[in-house]
Amino acid sequence: TNCLTMVWRLFRNLSEEQQRYEKQLIFEHPAFVKLCQRLLQDARRMTRGDLVFSLHAVVNLGVPQNTLLVQTLVRVCQEKLNQLDNRCISVLATTLAGMDKDKNVSALQAGLQLLVEQRITSIRDIFILHNLMKCIGRDAPVFLKKKLEMAVLKEIDHLTFPNALRMFLALVAMNYCSIPILNACSKKIQENIHDIPFRQIIVILEACCSLQYRNIKLFSELADYVNSTACIWDKRQIMLFLSACETLVFQPTELMGIFAEKVTEDPEFLNLKNLLIVLRMYSRLNYVPRDQKHLFFETLHSCLNKFLPQISNAELLKAAYSFCILGYLPHHALDTLMEKDSRNELLSDDLHKEQKEMMLHCVKVCMELDSPSFTKPAFVLTENSSSLVSLNLRKAREALIELLGDENMFQQNVQLPYKYHIDFEIKMDSDRKKVLPIPATDDRTDSSVQRLALLFVPPSAFCLGSTHPQGKLAMKKRHLNKLGYHVILVLNKKFQEMTNEDAVEFLKGKIYPENPFPLSEVTVQDNN
Template identity: 20%
Template sequence: MALIALRRSFPPPSSFRGSGALAAAARNHQPANPGPAVPLDSRHLWLCSLLQRGPSRVRFHHALCKKFHSENGKDLQPAGERVLSPVRNWDALKRDLKKENEKAFCRRLNSCTSSEELLGVVNTLETLPDTLAAAALQRICEVERRPSDQRLPKEILEHSAFQALCFRFERAPSDLSNAALVTGLRALILLHVDPQSRLIINLVAECHNRLRRGGLESHNLCILGESLIRLQGAACMMLELILCQLRGKKLETFTPEDTVAIYRILQACPEKADQHQTFLNAINNFAPSIVSHLSPKSISQILTALVVLDQTQAMPLVIKLGKSVVRYIPYFTNEELRKVLEAFIYFGHYDRFFMRALEQHIASLCLTLDPAVTSTVMEYCSKKLILSKPILNAVAENFVCQSEKFSPTQIAELIEPFGKLNYLPPNATALFTKLENVLSTRFSSFPPKTLLRLLHSCSLIECHPVNFMARLFSPIFLQQLQGGQLYLDRLSLARLTQLFMTSVLECPFYKGPKLLPRYQVKSFLTPCCSLETPMDFPLYKSVMMGLIDLLGSRLYFASKVLTPYCYTIDVEIKLDEEGFALPFTADEEVHKRVALCIDGPKRFCSDSKHLLGKEAIKQRHLQLLGYQVVQVPCHDVEMLKSRLEVVEYLQRKIFAQNSAIKW
């Protein structure tokens, strides 16, 4: 259906011609005199969402599509038909006709599934306003979705309708509306038109002129800012002027899409975050009010920008976004979900409703999980110490079925949480058999430190990597582990030492090379990189008072005792052969040593009574070294209401094997 141009004494609306008139105009380079056009919403350019959706006041009948003519240049009526309305109603009729035609064109654009089909639609039209021309270019972008380094096919670039569209924007950019100007520029940039072409240069120059005059609205500023970043990078000189003008706008005028675009613009230049922090603070305070209107993609983009811009003070916004994420988890793409999880890891955000929804989502995918998402989900559980059995079980099944899809780093990120969280899945045998096969065939492809972390985490849950210990303790591997540094980092040395202790205490059948003394540490408890969790002081204080009452003096127990085996015992009590406590300074007549493990909340998985892997291996090794290990967990002590109850509890714990001893 061709668009109708109603001719009156005033200039015609902005338009350009299709296959006939458009091509002729492109050949002759004759400038047109386009008038103002209706701005187009960039959120749904092909849907023309700025057009009113209500019914027109005049129904668009076929009879109105006939040729119009005017005898005196003012009175307008269809040939051979009676006048439909007075002259004062022609403006309304013209607007209705224009809206109907634009809606019809938008519907045709939206129905196109290829650039050729789309250009064919454009080629059939006699007139096209500049805003709809920009919409056509934008729709080509949506249909093509080509990689960032791939240009349009030659047949599209040389298509007469496409060249006419480009010429329409090149010949008179000053006549374009603001919406058409910035939308057309964005579309042409996304279509990888040569940045040095006269078309792009003219459009950028016109945008610069309007920007200096301050005539661009908030939405157009956002579109222009993102387009210039894509075209010229974050160092673009106009970007600062755009941000300056955006700062001067009222926050209430920003749509949700504008707010997201501002975050993306600022994300492109994180080095200027401090310079724009006041503006960022205002946006961070405003953004929670529009969270309910954001799409999953927009939520993911805002969270990513907050991470890049290091907005740790924007926790109210992060929490609000986190609550909104819960209902969108099934609708995120793999990349979007990964970005959300990375942001939650960065900000330390945890929500039980989010975890419940994530568990359902991961369990439903199970065997089709994306490796990148899988490793990020496991990293989130590991960082937050979340023992989520549905997630861990699904991930274990996924790895057994498609281990070849995982990179060495992703394999380590997938396996480490099992050791850290001290959890063996139901298919543990199949999981670690598959892991052993992967390591046997791809051992050299694993970075040395990644491999050490992986095998150490296996030992935490008694899945000892005996077949690989000889390689770990070999001088060649230790040299690779050290790299170009003068010394190995302390955490790597601690892991090597604990693996060596595991080979001695839990794998007596291992007869391979030993770890050289110079690679062994003296203590696993260090301030910066520790294989033990420091003692919780408030909990220790409660237990200490109970021990004084129980044993009669502070002399009968020692605190923070470093053993010859690298472990630090929270409280050590020495007993003689009859089961009585000896002074902690005694070295003779010591028949038994009691290692009291005062386990605070940080030694357990989050919201759980499940001990972490590094604490489990410590207690296991102390028992093998001859200590009587007595665990005093925080959740037990918190239930005791008086000092007397604490004393009775400690007596039952410490002297349970000798009922004759009474306090």
């Protein structure tokens, strides 16, 4: 056991390439073969500690799981399971977490799970609890996950920085989002933020995404740290961080600005895969550099043009879609895309067909509305898609009736060209001091009439923790502006939480600009 453990400790510190070379030498060495034979013979006579550490070393050295040696050690562990102390249970749990499921492994895991249920109240070590959480996995019953959660929370005051990092992965392995544990781990990470390796930062963000855990303070601290140390990271690392933020719909504004500068200064690192990632990040998070907007777009456009000869149809559509979301038309790529569309090549397969149709529709709408030659139409043909108002808009409808005095003073569920939809439309005089009845404004060519579009949107349409619209909502707002509407975005969740009186006052402030309403009332707040 000591020999195997020492070999494993030396082996794990090698690089992947060295490990492959050394592994072959180890397996071919006559002494290793004799060691394995001796281990097989003495398996049932070994102490509990030697048994689990031998299995751990053998598995991690890469001895195939279907060999007689590994299967024998697994079966003996199963026989001696009740004799294992908490430390041995922890080592065994770590080993099983890295093994493939087979008959013997599954049986041992089931037995270990029963043992954990019995002993969980006696385990006081967070590291051991972490290993057990990883081992029992996502298929464990909820009551056992809750027991493990409570056991960790009892010892949370003794949480160390390394254990805080590990706990994220343990909760992911269990597929269990424990807000109290994650909050405590986040706090510990923020206290030691300068000691986090870059790879661990990505792991944390990916874990938050998997667990659907949103902690704006943690994300902001991590972004500030990467931003302040951007000079020591290469562009691919920053891109990896921004991509992780994009999956969380969190916009690290300053870092996105810095990265945009790096891209314009040296775009050579942008292969096709990286280019598509950058376009997706900036379009979804709706970020455009203030000072170098044109240069940034032209740089990305130039990179895309280089890849046009070998780009796939799906990749071309994604790239064009991202550019269009940002309000930029890459003409050469769009010409190629439309040519492929005319030959029915874009939607020829059924894979993700609905998504492709949606993206292609958006591209075509952008090509028309975002074109420099597009002029605001004298009137827009609208229709009421339904007189029924959804439950989440009833409060808004009642507030508008109370504010405007009559339901004829606004339209609801308005369907526009280009498949755009407006929750409520209001028409006003040119000074926006008087709301005009809908029947009295049928003459849509009257330039003195101002049209307001009220959109009640969920928090998911904004970047996390802000009222900054994501790309698709920003595009819709831009296009409604092009069609002659003044767009009012209302965060519906916050609106629903208002009293009826506050709701009326809020809409009054939005409709009549001389009555401003405090922005804080509708700003998304961090609850962590």
